[in-house]
Structure formats: C-alpha cells, structure tokens
Amino acid sequence: MPPAEVAAALAGRPARVDSAGVSSAELDFQAVYEQHFDFVWRSLRRLGVSRAAIDDVTQEVFIVVVRRLADYDGRASVRSWLFGITYRSFLGHVRRERRRGGHLPLPETLPCPEPGPFDQVRRAEAVRFVEAFLATLDADKRAVFILAELEQMTAPEISVALGVKLNTVYSRLRAGRAAFHQAVALEQRGES
Amino acid sequence: MNDTETRAEALLDAVRSAHDPTADDRDRVRVALGAALGPAASIGAGTALPEAAGSAAEVSIGVKAFSTKLIVGGSLIGAIGVGGGVVALTGAQPPAGNSSTVHAAQPVAVAVPAPKPEAVTGASHELSPIPDEPVVEPPEPQGAAVRATATASAIPSHSGLAEEIALLRRAQQALGKSQAERSLSLLDEMAERHPNGQMGEEAAAARVLALCGAERRAEARAQARRFLSAYPGSVLTQRVRSSCAFQQAPSKVQPGPTDSAVRGQLGGRLETDGTERKVGP
Numbered sequence: 001m002p003p004a005e006v007a008a009a010l011a012g013r014p015a016r017v018d019s020a021g022v023s024s025a026e027l028d029f030q031a032v033y034e035q036h037f038d039f040v041w042r043s044l045r046r047l048g049v050s051r052a053a054i055d056d057v058t059q060e061v062f063i064v065v066v067r068r069l070a071d072y073d074g075r076a077s078v079r080s081w082l083f084g085i086t087y088r089s090f091l092g093h094v095r096r097e098r099r100r101g102g103h104l105p106l107p108e109t110l111p112c113p114e115p116g117p118f119d120q121v122r123r124a125e126a127v128r129f130v131e132a133f134l135a136t137l138d139a140d141k142r143a144v145f146i147l148a149e150l151e152q153m154t155a156p157e158i159s160v161a162l163g164v165k166l167n168t169v170y171s172r173l174r175a176g177r178a179a180f181h182q183a184v185a186l187e188q189r190g191e192s
Numbered sequence: 193m194n195d196t197e198t199r200a201e202a203l204l205d206a207v208r209s210a211h212d213p214t215a216d217d218r219d220r221v222r223v224a225l226g227a228a229l230g231p232a233a234s235i236g237a238g239t240a241l242p243e244a245a246g247s248a249a250e251v252s253i254g255v256k257a258f259s260t261k262l263i264v265g266g267s268l269i270g271a272i273g274v275g276g277g278v279v280a281l282t283g284a285q286p287p288a289g290n291s292s293t294v295h296a297a298q299p300v301a302v303a304v305p306a307p308k309p310e311a312v313t314g315a316s317h318e319l320s321p322i323p324d325e326p327v328v329e330p331p332e333p334q335g336a337a338v339r340a341t342a343t344a345s346a347i348p349s350h351s352g353l354a355e356e357i358a359l360l361r362r363a364q365q366a367l368g369k370s371q372a373e374r375s376l377s378l379l380d381e382m383a384e385r386h387p388n389g390q391m392g393e394e395a396a397a398a399r400v401l402a403l404c405g406a407e408r409r410a411e412a413r414a415q416a417r418r419f420l421s422a423y424p425g426s427v428l429t430q431r432v433r434s435s436c437a438f439q440q441a442p443s444k445v446q447p448g449p450t451d452s453a454v455r456g457q458l459g460g461r462l463e464t465d466g467t468e469r470k471v472g473p
C-alpha cells in the first residue's frame with residue numbers, strides 16, 4: 001500500500017485526490033521533489049531569501065516535506081500544501097536572521113546584463129523592478145502577490161496555502177495590486 | 193486597460209518565468225538532501241503509537257539515487273519522522289567539482305523495530321508519548337548539508353527546526369519518565385522560542401498528554417479542544433482522543449465541583465466542536 005494511503009488509513013480518513021488529480025495515495029517524495037522543486041525555489045527567491053541562504057532554506061523545506069508527506073490528504077493542491085511549508089520555513093529563516101542580529105537583504109537584483117538582445121535587457125529590468133517592488137511589501141502581502149500574480153494560483157488555493165480566510169486573500173491582493181500599479185505609474189513618470 | 197495596467201501586466205509577464213533554479217541548483221540541493229535522508233540513516237522507534245503497537249511496526253525508507261520512497265508496513269508515523277528516535281546522519285559530502293554529477297546514494301533500508309519494552313515501562317498507555325522525533329538538522333549556510341545529531345545540546349541554537357525537534361524530544365522523554373511538569377516546562381520553552389514553529393502540531397498533542405500526566409484533566413480537555421480545532425486532520429487526532437481529555441473520570445472518584453463544572457462547560461463542546469474546528473476557509 002502506498003505510504004500516503006497507509007497514512008490516510010491510520011489517520012482514519014480516506015485518501016483524497018487533489019485538484020490536479022494527484023491522489024494522496026500516489027504522492028511520494030521523489031515525485032514531489034521532481035515536480036515542485038522549481039516552485040519551492042522560485043517562491044523562496046521571490047519571498048526574499050538570498051542566494052547565499054536559499055540552498056539551506058530549500059533543503060529545510062524538503063526535510064519538512066519528508067516528515068509531513070503522510071499528512072497530505074489531497075484536500076489542498078500539492079502546491080498549496082507545499083507553499084504552506086515553504087512560507088513557514090521562510091518566516092523561520094527571517095526570525096533566525098533577526099535573532100542573529102542580521103537582516104534579510106533586499107532581493108538581489110540581477111547583475112547588469114551584458115549588452116545583448118533587447119528582450120534580454122528588458123526582461124532583466126522587469127525582474128529588477130518587480131524584485132524591488134516585492135521587497136517593499138510585508139511578508140503576508142508579498143506571499144499573496146507572488147502566488148496570485150506570478151504563480152497564478154487561485155484565491156481559494158492561496159487561502160489554503162497560507163491558512164487565511166478567502167476575504168483576507170482578496171484584501172491583501174487588492175492592496176498588493178494597488179501598490180504595484182502605483183509603483184508602475186511612478187516608473188512611467190520616471191520617478192521610481 | 194490603461195497604460196499603467198498594460199505596463200504592469202507586461203512586467204509581471206516577464207517575471208513569471210524568472211527565478212527558476214538552474215540545473216546546478218537542483219543538483220546541489222538534491223545531493224545535500226540525499227545525504228540528509230539516505231546514507232547512514234538509522235531511525236529507531238522509541239515508542240510507537242498505539243495503533244502500531246503490537247504490530248511489526250517496521251518502516252523502511254528506501255533511498256536509491258535519491259528516489260526516496262517511503263515503504264511503510266505498520267507505523268507510518270515513523271516514516272514521516274514523528275516516530276523514531278534519532279537520525280544519525282554522517283558523511284555523504286556532496287561531490288566536489290562537477291555539481292551536476294549526482295553520486296547516487298546506496299539503497300538504504302531503515303527498519304524501525306517495534307517499541308522496546310523499556311520504552312514504555314512506567315508510562316501508562318494513556319501517557320505513551322508521541323514517538324521521539326528524529327533529529328534532522330538543517331544544514332549550515334555553507335552547504336555542508338547534514339551532520340550527525342543526537343542530542344539537543346549538540347544542536348546549534350540557530351537551527352530552528354532542529355532545536356524545535358530536540359525540545360519536543362526532551363519533552364517526550366520527560367513524559368516517558370513520568371515527569372509531566374518537566375515535560376510541560378519544556379513545551380512552554382518550545383512555544384516561547386518557536387511561536388510559529390514547524391512542530392506546533394506535535395507539540396500541541398504532546399501538551400495534551402503532558403497535562404494528563406500532570407493530572408490536570410480540565411486543562412488537558414481545553415488543550416485537546418484547541419488541538420482538534422487547529423489541526424482537524426492531524427494524524428495525531430486519534431492519539432489525543434484516546435487521552436484523558438476524552439475519558440470519563442474514574443467512577444470511584446467523585447468529581448469535584450471544578451471538574452464537574454469544567455465537564456459541563458467543555459464536555460458538550462468537545463462533542464459538538466465541529467464548527468470550532470474550522471480554522472480559516
């Protein structure tokens with residue numbers, strides 16, 4: 001019997017199937033790692049984890065995933081479940097950094113690209129702009145903005161991922177979007 | 193859509209495919225995790241959950257080229273790291289040089305034996321604690337992924353998850369030695385140091401059992417109610433439900449006014465707490 005199914009049986013609950021059709025009975029660590037490593041990494045980078053720390057925080061996330069794999073019951077999408085773990089690991093990382101007397105660096109902007117194709121330069125500028133904007137948001141709004149606007153997850157998925165009410169997701173998203181549009185408007189006027 | 197909205201969407205569109213890891217990033221973490229989860233890992237079950245007790249509680253973790261599959265026969269709790277005693281993780285340095293070359297870990301089968309008799313001696317069935325946490329320490333920043341960890345004192349204070357696990361282990365060990373107040377003290381320390389930690393669920397369940405051990409039944413009930421509300425789908429639900437919080441007071445003991453009042457206040461809620469369990473949407 002696959003582990004998640006055993007877990008479900010032991011916990012007295014049926015194995016479930018998430019919105020992507022992944023059954024908790026089918027979930028195994030290898031699959032989670034292969035399919036979602038990029039998502040976890042990307043999310044941590046966007047949340048503001050530096051290049052210097054990201055290996056460690058990513059590893060911490062997947063260690064927790066191993067430990068909690070059997071808890072996954074398919075009621076949320078795998079990505080929602082994973083982001084919950086990722087976000088908590090991120091907050092733990094922030095706390096540890098603060099305890100050490102350090103502070104999280106602002107997201108690192110891409111190095112100034114070599115002269116090259118116009119699209120490459122434009123993309124690098126966009127990344128730099130969005131990273132700088134994300135750094136201005138508090139962690140809660142940043143997480144919602146990343147999931148909604150960059151990962152294009154639905155509000156209910158985000159609600160599950162962050163363990164907050166749907167209305168909270170909407171209100172944080174509204175605030176994040178308003179701030180982003182304001183930043184874009186300033187940039188257009190050459191004031192950023 | 194006005195200019196600002198168009199520009200905003202263009203910016204987001206350009207960034208959506210950014211921040212992806214490189215193949216080297218993926219392989220580097222893969223190697224570190226392979227070392228953390230595979231080589232020389234030994235998980236010993238200090239105690240098993242009641243459901244697993246008496247069975248051939250055996251958990252195998254097959255690790256082959258980082259294809260970590262949890263092959264479970266008996267107690268799954270051990271496999272997910274809630275069971276087991278200590279994970280000794282040694283060696284297995286990431287390969288030097290070409291980081292894209294992944295050195296496959298040798299297959300490792302880790303057997304978690306049925307609980308040793310002494311592990312439960314002195315602890316009533318009710319108090320048999322949540323099994324020891326395996327100590328898996330997050331790596332040092334420089335990337336040396338894993339090192340052997342056996343005691344709390346060996347764990348650097350900056351290692352949040354490892355420290356949490358160590359504190360929980362000590363709390364459980366104290367409970368196993370009928371030192372319920374000591375266990376509660378350690379859980380308090382854990383809550384204070386890690387208010388939003390990763391082990392909150394396990395700590396909350398352990399607190400119920402510790403309060404039972406301290407014969408603070410009313411508080412155990414309140415704690416159990418909070419636990420069920422916060423973690424409605426927890427694998428530890430059954431363990432909490434089998435604790436003193438859900439048991440009738442011994443019939444030979446006349447319930448005192450406080451106990452009776454508390455039962456009146458909480459008993460009904462414990463039975464009809466469906467709505468309270470809903471946390472968030």
